[in-house]
Amino acid sequence: MISYIIRRLLGIAVTIIFLSLGTFALSRTVPGGPWMKNAEIPMSDKEVAAFKEKYGLDKPFFVQYGIWFWNAIRLDFGRPFTAPELTVTQLIFKQLPYSITIGGLAACLAIFIGVILGMIGAARSNSTLDNVIVSYSVVVGTIPSFVLGFLLAYFLAAKLHWLPAGGWGGPRNWVLPVIAYGIPYTGGVALWTRQCLLEAMTSDYVRTAYAKGVKERMVMAKHVLRNALIPMITSFLPMFPGMMTGSIFIERVFGLPGLGQYFVQSSSNRDYPLVLGITMFWAILIALTYLLTDILYGVIDPRVRLTEKRS
Amino acid sequence: MTPLLDVQQVEVAFYTKDGVVRAVNGISYTLEKGDTLGIVGESGSGKSVSLLAMLGLIPTPPGKIMGGKILYEGKDLLQLKRDQWSGIRGKQIAMIFQDPMTSLNPVMTIGNQIDEATIVNLGLTSKQARQRTVEVLTQVGIPRAAERCNDFPHQFSGGMRQRVMIAMGISCNPQLLIADEPTTALDVTIQAQIIELVKRLQKQMGMTVIWVTHDLGVVARLTKKIIVMYGGSIMESGPIKPIYARPKHPYTIGLLASVPGATINRSDELHYIGGNPPDMIRLPAGCAFAPRCAYQTEQCLREKPGLIEVGKDHTAACWNLKTVEQNPVLAKSESRRAAGSQRG
Numbered sequence: 115m116i117s118y119i120i121r122r123l124l125g126i127a128v129t130i131i132f133l134s135l136g137t138f139a140l141s142r143t144v145p146g147g148p149w150m151k152n153a154e155i156p157m158s159d160k161e162v163a164a165f166k167e168k169y170g171l172d173k174p175f176f177v178q179y180g181i182w183f184w185n186a187i188r189l190d191f192g193r194p195f196t197a198p199e200l201t202v203t204q205l206i207f208k209q210l211p212y213s214i215t216i217g218g219l220a221a222c223l224a225i226f227i228g229v230i231l232g233m234i235g236a237a238r239s240n241s242t243l244d245n246v247i248v249s250y251s252v253v254v255g256t257i258p259s260f261v262l263g264f265l266l267a268y269f270l271a272a273k274l275h276w277l278p279a280g281g282w283g284g285p286r287n288w289v290l291p292v293i294a295y296g297i298p299y300t301g302g303v304a305l306w307t308r309q310c311l312l313e314a315m316t317s318d319y320v321r322t323a324y325a326k327g328v329k330e331r332m333v334m335a336k337h338v339l340r341n342a343l344i345p346m347i348t349s350f351l352p353m354f355p356g357m358m359t360g361s362i363f364i365e366r367v368f369g370l371p372g373l374g375q376y377f378v379q380s381s382s383n384r385d386y387p388l389v390l391g392i393t394m395f396w397a398i399l400i401a402l403t404y405l406l407t408d409i410l411y412g413v414i415d416p417r418v419r420l421t422e423k424r425s
Numbered sequence: 426m427t428p429l430l431d432v433q434q435v436e437v438a439f440y441t442k443d444g445v446v447r448a449v450n451g452i453s454y455t456l457e458k459g460d461t462l463g464i465v466g467e468s469g470s471g472k473s474v475s476l477l478a479m480l481g482l483i484p485t486p487p488g489k490i491m492g493g494k495i496l497y498e499g500k501d502l503l504q505l506k507r508d509q510w511s512g513i514r515g516k517q518i519a520m521i522f523q524d525p526m527t528s529l530n531p532v533m534t535i536g537n538q539i540d541e542a543t544i545v546n547l548g549l550t551s552k553q554a555r556q557r558t559v560e561v562l563t564q565v566g567i568p569r570a571a572e573r574c575n576d577f578p579h580q581f582s583g584g585m586r587q588r589v590m591i592a593m594g595i596s597c598n599p600q601l602l603i604a605d606e607p608t609t610a611l612d613v614t615i616q617a618q619i620i621e622l623v624k625r626l627q628k629q630m631g632m633t634v635i636w637v638t639h640d641l642g643v644v645a646r647l648t649k650k651i652i653v654m655y656g657g658s659i660m661e662s663g664p665i666k667p668i669y670a671r672p673k674h675p676y677t678i679g680l681l682a683s684v685p686g687a688t689i690n691r692s693d694e695l696h697y698i699g700g701n702p703p704d705m706i707r708l709p710a711g712c713a714f715a716p717r718c719a720y721q722t723e724q725c726l727r728e729k730p731g732l733i734e735v736g737k738d739h740t741a742a743c744w745n746l747k748t749v750e751q752n753p754v755l756a757k758s759e760s761r762r763a764a765g766s767q768r769g
Contacts, residue, residue, distance in 0.1 A: 322522060326515035326542040326593060327510070327515030336541075415531070
């Protein structure tokens with residue numbers, strides 16, 4: 115198991131290096147640069163040259179990458195051009211708690227509601243209730259979170275004054291953004307849960323369990339759920355890093371701090387250190403989540419566990 | 426004496442998007458305690474479905490029991506509600522399925538899977554259950570049974586998994602064991618082992634066995650009585666010896682002729698029955714086999730024949746038994762051409 119984890123971590127490292135090289139190259143290939151931020155008052159050639167020299171942008175590509183890489187492995191991602199008062203790392207960790215709170219809660223909400231709906235749908239498959247759940251899932255999955263966000267803010271906050279329309283206060287402020295962010299994901303979760311359960315319910319081994327006299331409730335608990343859980347974990351766990359790194363839409367609609375807007379702005383500002391820093395952070399988070407998913411997978415599924423032991 | 430099993434006019438249909446699949450169309454037979462019955466037929470002939478109905482394992486919907494009775498010791502199994510099966514499934518009637526690869530739960534040890542049966546049906550404690558599990562695993566010939574209880578299904582070969590399925594089936598000493606094509610997915614050498622194993626267990630435990638197969642060689646080794654099914658109906662039934670020696674129904678004749686011998690003369694063409702199995706949604710009004718039959722008459726297409734007594738306990742469902750009797754070669758040699766000309 116330990117050797118497996120070490121091997122996987124090495125693999126992740128290689129992936130991250132290639133990703134950084136790609137991101138580094140792409141960000142610099144995109145036309146324009148951080149010195150073109152204000153189009154109305156363009157910097158003079160001299161100022162541009164000074165800017166480039168200051169940040170080492172005049173050096174050859176691989177030298178630039180080499181310097182960045184050397185600093186990056188010591189977790190120094192430099193300072194954002196647009197907010198030089200903080201380092202990139204400080205900025206990420208300053209914004210992260212907001213994004214983790216909203217995104218994490220939204221992912222939990224999506225999985226909680228989605229799994230319950232999926233279970234009901236599977237238990238009553240092809241009934242009217244099931245059709246309603248499937249239709250709901252399809253519709254809800256197509257609603258963008260900012261549209262839902264505006265609607266919620268308009269009705270529940272502006273009209274009815276039940277909840278604050280935005281800002282970062284206490285848990286009351288979180289309710290609307292979490293709902294707006296989480297609900298569109300409930301559809302996919304519900305459909306996948308329903309699908310996994312139905313597949314397990316119609317499998318041969320479940321028929322065997324019934325044939326040997328096991329009661330329905332026990333068949334569900336011991337045979338169906340455990341098998342259905344394998345594909346469910348594989349798809350639901352990676353939702354967390356995706357949602358926890360924030361959504362610019364949710365942050366904008368509800369006036370929240372968070373990482374999402376920095377990610378989008380950094381690339382339109384050609385803020386090279388910030389683009390790379392956030393990309394690396396995100397990539398590592400996603401890679402580690404997949405590693406965790408695979409380890410969990412092995413715990414649940416003996417077939418995976420044993421193949422690993424033998425190799 | 427009432428028979429152990431009395432199947433009367435069972436009809437099962439499946440409601441699919443394309444139409445109603447008439448899988449089983451009024452089959453009847455009886456089975457005495459201790460007997461062995463072979464049910465033979467090609468895939469889609471309704472043989473498995475009729476047995477799944479016996480354990481209430483037809484998925485409803487889309488499946489539906491359209492009529493009939495299955496009396497087990499006088500009790501109609503088709504009338505049982507969802508929660509009335511305890512004490513019957515697994516305890517009285519056990520079933521072994523076709524595909525041992527998918528019929529065992531991949532995430533449970535086989536020990537736990539067999540324990541489950543005896544815990545549920547016999548009320549054993551988990552310790553007693555494990556003891557019983559080791560006992561039955563040894564009985565079906567799994568070496569180091571106690572150790573192997575902790576293994577998962579994927580750690581067993583196909584033949585070994587089928588042994589595990591059999592061990593699970595016999596763990597509660599059932600009266601009736603239904604084997605639904607248990608050897609189909611296995612190598613020929615393993616097939617023989619499994620057949621011998623079931624034969625031995627049957628003798629030791631005095632079980633009644635229903636063995637479903639499309640392999641005529643298998644039933645010949647196992648059973649005294651067979652039922653030949655086609656298109657959801659019984660075509661011929663009776664003791665195995667007369668049926669093999671002098672089959673009466675054109676379908677049985679064709680089926681037996683289609684069995685290749687172990688030694689084949691390369692120049693010999695393999696025999697087959699021309700045409701295709703019936704579309705179970707649009708079954709012919711008359712005899713299901715009529716479209717492929719060399720003896721087909723107008724009556725065959727119009728009216729479904731009933732089972733006619735042709736010998737001791739031997740029945741066949743055919744309008745033209747006399748013609749077939751007089752010219753049995755036709756069924757072998759002409760069936761292909763008849764079907765061929767029809768297609769053209």
